[in-house]
Amino acid sequence: MLRIQKPMSDGLRLGELLIGAGILTRDAVEAALTLAFASRLPLGRVLVSTGQLQDQQVDRYVAVQRRARSGGLGVLDARRVIQEMTWGAEHNEVGQPEKQPEGPASLLIDLLGQAGVLTKNEIPYVMRSSIEADITCGRLLLLRRRISPAFHRYCIELLVQYREGKLSFAKAADECRRLYQGGAYVDQQEHCGANESARKLGQLMVRAGFINETELFDALEVSLSLNRKLGEVLVDAGIVVQEVVDLCVQMLKRILSGEVRTAEAAVYLKSRYVISQRQGHFAS
Known part of the structure; x- marks a missing residue:
């Protein structure tokens, strides 16, 4: 969370x-x-x-x-x-009809709305409920079983492709709608741009034990919505410290270059974490 x-x-x-x-x-x-x-x-x-x-x-x-x-x-x-x-919703500070919440927090909700997964009446309710519960909109929908974990992850992958400029928002919504209506999953991981690297970074941090998968997908949802780096979101949320992010980024570069394998990198990162627990800070 x-x-x-x-x-x-x-x-x-x-x-x-x-x-x-x-x-x-x-x-x-x-x-x-x-x-x-x-x-x-x-x-x-x-x-x-x-x-x-x-x-x-x-x-x-x-x-x-x-x-x-x-x-x-x-x-x-x-x-x-x-x-x-x-x-109540009928009140508006300028006396105009009530407007749905806008801005970066609604990117996933915008996708689900355009795809017809959520109705116009559901969207403001989901936004307000997520704020009151202090969790992401995606996490709220998962907890209420409004969407499945697999569908949520696929939507995040679609947003990764959208942020990379490899998929238009309309196309992402069409694919989201197709899947929601019973279509088959399609691999959205053909390229490895900045946001795809962020996903790989998050997976490495999960394997190393710094975060769990729930925290990863919550952070990905926020980072994609705000167009911010995954590491920044995790640090701002108080989930990890900057030293952890920096070391994981260094290890990811070595993985992508073929210098080390992911499993070896995860073991090394876990060992650094154990040392940090004993010393009271993260060891580089």
């Missing part, structure tokens, strides 16, 4: 979201921030203790703020989701 570590500026960011969504006034937020800094308590706890918000509200707002902080949700969409949580 991808979770982003909390920086000290979180209170300020949460406060700005609540102000922008019209939940609290700026004066109320600034007063609460003063108390939060003085008491060294999170802003949300202060808002609950002063009776301005309820515990459940704070938990949901913080979940939205985490997604916005990780880049998985735009600020405007984060405000809109907060408004929907508070007043």
Whole structure:
């Protein structure tokens, strides 16, 4: 499960979201921030203790703020989701018809929507539910058995090809639709570009024991949606440290060049991990 570590500026960011969504006034937020800094308590706890918000509200707002902080949700969409949580989907800050959440977090959902796997009514619900649960949309659909693990992985492979420019989004959606309707799987791994290398990097990290397959596919979903490196996503999520990523990248280059075999590389990486556990840091 991808979770982003909390920086000290979180209170300020949460406060700005609540102000922008019209939940609290700026004066109320600034007063609460003063108390939060003085008491060294999170802003949300202060808002609950002063009776301005309820515990459940704070938990949901913080979940939205985490997604916005990780880049998985735009600020405007984060405000809109907060408004929907508070007043319902009919409320909109500019008085216009409610708009589906947009931005990088919806890439997989866009694919499933265009392929007809998800209906227009399901999409906003899935987006909001994933934010509240603090998990990726793909993971939510898997947990609810809305899609199968094999289908989810195939969709990720399609998005890899799309990000590489080897497959149009429309073609990816057509292939997704064909498979969902009972078609056979087709190998989408003909090329090895940057995103394909990312998948290979992730598989190496799984074999070495740094991450599990659930974390790999969650991270791939996020990295493809945000168009960021897989290693960056894993580090930002607090799953691995940068030294692990750097060493795995070095080993992957040696594998691709034919210098070492994948099994040998995995054994070496595992040995480095054991040493790091004993020394309290990752050994290079």
